[in-house]
Amino acid sequence: MTYSVAVAGASGYAGGELLRLLAGHPEFEIRTVTGHSSAGRPLIESQPHLRSLAELTLQPTEPEVLDGHDIVFFALPHGASGALTAQLRDVRLAVDCGADHRLESATDWAAFYGGEHHEPWAYGVPELPVAGEGSLAKQRDRLVGAARIAAPGCNASTVSLSLAPGIAAGVIEPRDIVSVLAVGPSGAGKAAKTHLLGAELMGTANPYAVGGTHRHIPEIRQALRAAGASEEPSLSFTPVLVPMSRGILATSTARLAAGASAGEVRAAWEAAYSDEPFVHLLPEGVFPRTADALGANTCLMGLAIDEAAGRVVVVAALDNLAKGTAGAAIQSANIALGIPETTGLPMNGVAP
Amino acid sequence: MTYSVAVAGASGYAGGELLRLLAGHPEFEIRTVTGHSSAGRPLIESQPHLRSLAELTLQPTEPEVLDGHDIVFFALPHGASGALTAQLRDVRLAVDCGADHRLESATDWAAFYGGEHHEPWAYGVPELPVAGEGSLAKQRDRLVGAARIAAPGCNASTVSLSLAPGIAAGVIEPRDIVSVLAVGPSGAGKAAKTHLLGAELMGTANPYAVGGTHRHIPEIRQALRAAGASEEPSLSFTPVLVPMSRGILATSTARLAAGASAGEVRAAWEAAYSDEPFVHLLPEGVFPRTADALGANTCLMGLAIDEAAGRVVVVAALDNLAKGTAGAAIQSANIALGIPETTGLPMNGVAP
Amino acid sequence: MTYSVAVAGASGYAGGELLRLLAGHPEFEIRTVTGHSSAGRPLIESQPHLRSLAELTLQPTEPEVLDGHDIVFFALPHGASGALTAQLRDVRLAVDCGADHRLESATDWAAFYGGEHHEPWAYGVPELPVAGEGSLAKQRDRLVGAARIAAPGCNASTVSLSLAPGIAAGVIEPRDIVSVLAVGPSGAGKAAKTHLLGAELMGTANPYAVGGTHRHIPEIRQALRAAGASEEPSLSFTPVLVPMSRGILATSTARLAAGASAGEVRAAWEAAYSDEPFVHLLPEGVFPRTADALGANTCLMGLAIDEAAGRVVVVAALDNLAKGTAGAAIQSANIALGIPETTGLPMNGVAP
């Protein structure tokens, strides 16, 4: 079966990555692409790398343009999709790559985003361990048959995937987690801002949102709670812009739970991911590079136990636009629709 | 039909890219991968981005390991494949990504490479206009049914594709061409050399092979002769290493032929490439970026006529490992075997 | 003696580099810095690297703020300084880093810039050979005692320095020059533009102003005429943005003049630059990297003769903000005021 697809916000980075992956998906047909200031213009002007879609023209991002497609992917600025998705009547599956439908807690929403809190949708990180539904239940189960999906924040899913297996198994403590991320600027979007200029970002590392203000913090805490955290998670989270257009390398550390052995720790991650097609625990002593996940729907992870520091260190790499956003959205859509989960999603990175 | 495939030199950059593309090819089955110092080790150790091939182990690069496959791709250092390919008895199609079988002229070989000159094989740039076989004959015709193919030099094919249409149409002069290329260091291979260290190449532009010594010069002249150059081509050629792991941006200029009008010039390139799936002339005033071809088997090209300088300027972008090497090899293999030419080859780049 | 100095446009990239160099100049005292939207704010907010100037506050860019200083450096957008400089009454030396006072030809100005043409000032590239005043006359002579100086365009001075010695000596032809430049985006300024975002420029090479439209073309032709070109120079000029914040690597080629020997060619450049403190011809076979000139008032140059192509190839590296703009401005100011020319100017680059 072929599903008709619309992508709202097709002129931006997340929209472009959705289209790049959708163009290779055998069961999805891109029928409509929309933009805001670029409406009426050929898609190829804003996405010159998408040669196979050179015939498409951007339409305005309006409910009547989007309604009637089997699937609509939203790649709009935060706050823009909530009102729009409420007006869709005849869309079998809506997938929002923005934040509007991610948070369950209205309090968290108010504290970190502000404005109207929209209902939470099924969270699009299939591999996340979740508590209470068996020893190895996953978020995947909640996506089957879903009509509304919230794709994750790219930094949030990297950190959540890094730690949820240990939280679920009780081998690390949910309190006093520390995550520091090296991230590329494509995650900040295509809007022209002085501090995102090439001259400002090349040859330098630039921290931002230091001190507990980043919007992905409550999303991570929510995922770790869902994984069965024995107490409320707490997290020091610092992202650092580094000179690569794409990629997230998250170094996350958590305290070893009392009595947890090294074998139990590694076993928790192995059990969680050994059967996963897109999340891989690397062998002992091996750690990932973001390049190895570039353009792929893949998250690579290395784990070490630092006995002297009393901490487990997990280093995870993924492509913020691919597995971090557009790939997660399509993978979740595959699950929701009963299509084989790996359909249309590259496993291999583009390296070097 | 499924063809069995071996890749010799699978631990290097060109070998890795061959495997990345072959992994997505529906009619090729990667059966054997070989390496030199890495023989006996898992492929994933040297190619950590190729998750879908994590089960493969590198074997030694020896004739008996390679013989018996339908197709063997060679991604070995220059000079290494010539002796090896001579020993193959039962290989339907051999494709050499090294230089050994590219040059027809033993004199050029002696001047630019030295050592034994091997017989030239069918040159793997299908889109190149060639003279004498009709108004729009292409190198493609010579690849149909070929048993031995020489994949092109990455810089050479970029420049040859840039200028051959104008040479074939007689609208630019074959003498006094000037090409300057911004290139990424992956083209220089994976051997550890001080001048290729990250610290030496980041944040800086480094020229090399200045003054007419680069080995791709005779290959370009050969291609332009084949395109029907009215006199022996001459070429000033300067590559510059810039801080991107992959990519070639070639700026090539040639003198306008006497009497050639602007319309005739653009028409020559349009006629040559308007039906090509992988080589695209961009609209007037639009020029390509290497990012738009990253990971794709695509060459993007922009053209301007500088009346004041009396020159045509062609700027072409491609990925040195993809369209420049591995993609060209697989595209040519498709043609040789009668498989649809675009099979298994990505058209869209990974950007931003 | 200490000269009082004002810098207009101190919040931008050229202004920042002027201040960085001026802070180390023993005879200049930075008394006033001005900005536009940042007026009233501490300088350190827009120039966080200038710790030694943390006490300065930006004032508005107005004639009465600038008047009365011994020296005023202008680092304003093109077109902004012309009107302003006309209103200065009590300024011993004005140095304009914008284009307003560079071009002698009103026709060129109209064709490449438009708007009002201002009077040309003494051109601030001291090392440029100029014709008619002796065998090795230099532009330096015209700067002695000057009250008004036009600092050069960064790309223009790189190319002009590359070729003027050969033009002056008659060993290369002034017609049919081809220059291709790898340039960093700091030359494009600090204004937020989508195509200059880090995500757009990292990992990719992006050409611009292809086909003879770049504004530095008439400036180069003017310099080569001044060097004694035997006929009107013509130039194909293509800049390519590459992923480094600073730097220009210009590859320039010109046809060997009939009868010029290899020895005569190299001798022309050696004669021009052997006594220069800031422009260096590297030994045969050695070519420069932009990193070697980073932050320095230095231009490094390598030269090759490509007999087969009939061309001389000069590769020159400099820092667009330092020797390309701010360093040239201060060096010229030193000459104008009779201060030793090298005062306050770093010779050594910051590498790796």
Next chain:
Amino acid sequence: MTYSVAVAGASGYAGGELLRLLAGHPEFEIRTVTGHSSAGRPLIESQPHLRSLAELTLQPTEPEVLDGHDIVFFALPHGASGALTAQLRDVRLAVDCGADHRLESATDWAAFYGGEHHEPWAYGVPELPVAGEGSLAKQRDRLVGAARIAAPGCNASTVSLSLAPGIAAGVIEPRDIVSVLAVGPSGAGKAAKTHLLGAELMGTANPYAVGGTHRHIPEIRQALRAAGASEEPSLSFTPVLVPMSRGILATSTARLAAGASAGEVRAAWEAAYSDEPFVHLLPEGVFPRTADALGANTCLMGLAIDEAAGRVVVVAALDNLAKGTAGAAIQSANIALGIPETTGLPMNGVAP
């Protein structure tokens, strides 16, 4: 007075940076430079950015070549300086940029380096708070008149400077510190290694020494003990190579001590650094970029208190070769010799 200076290991990155800074030092005269495989060659071949030192020739790194200078700086691989420094008889001041003389604990040396443990020398981070000698005693005091100085590890000094003020003041806990560093590859030296190739490091973030194995860990613990840690410090430390040639951005977090108020925390760092010329605490809400310290002997630091996480976050930026190594060495030498501390050391970074 002018001191005669020799630099051993002058062909490497640390040696090059020593020379770049020494070249601008008014009281030091570079008399001798030595190398290993490059002995006998002109310095400019291995350090092409040091134009002002183009006349120097590398001599062999032997005791008789080094002896007799007032000052010898060692920039040799770890383990190489220990034996050499023991043979010097007539050198007033020796400064070792290697690790050989940094660690007081033979146990730590054996665990992290191995081989012979050499005597610890005065530790070259003047700004480090040290306990027991007054409320704001500094490591500086121990450098006055010193004859033997161990310049710090670049990562170690970044983290130690980040945390020592809070340790000294008792406002953060010395246990369970977490530091993650984005670092450029110049810190890994100039030896050719595959994993340090440009193609491997551009466009990607690569972790290394994960899990408590990095050699700078005991050095940090030693510095924090010296600062007066109330219990033995423990530290999770993860460096990540990112695509910039130079720079360290260290994100360090420590638990708030019980009862410490936000005001007391910030006050601790302000008290420690408000009078320092080279270490700066940025205003609340402002965090540093490595570019702002490029080429300078400056460490910039931002501090936030994350109440929800119960942690203080300090983000510190410096140039690993400048303030991290060569600058610290020269600054310490100035102090040892009674020269004004800031002599010859740039405060302003080279940005953008």
